[in-house]
Amino acid sequence: MATVIGQVECPACGHPKAEVREGKAGTATIYCGECKAQTWAKSPKASSGLRSRIAAAGGAAKPPADDDGNWLRKL
Numbered sequence: 258m259a260t261v262i263g264q265v266e267c268p269a270c271g272h273p274k275a276e277v278r279e280g281k282a283g284t285a286t287i288y289c290g291e292c293k294a295q296t297w298a299k300s301p302k303a304s305s306g307l308r309s310r311i312a313a314a315g316g317a318a319k320p321p322a323d324d325d326g327n328w329l330r331k332l
């Protein structure tokens with residue numbers, strides 16, 4: 258089972274929300290739902306490069322935007 262770990266720009270069509278999936282053995286794959294392209298990170302360098310792109314894009318582990326402006330609710 259692959260797990261979606263973030264989103265990056267699709268290397269094929271430029272769609273901004275191609276999924277990055279982590280498969281068995283920690284290999285990362287880009288899957289674009291827009292153009293169906295798949296890209297595999299076949300080396301540790303490719304894999305870590307992909308992870309830093311996710312981090313740069315704020316893809317993974319991004320908390321939901323707290324943009325309702327009602328900060329009083331938390332007090």
Ligand SMILES: [Zn+2]
Nearest residue numbers: 267270289292
């Ligand atoms: Zn694409």
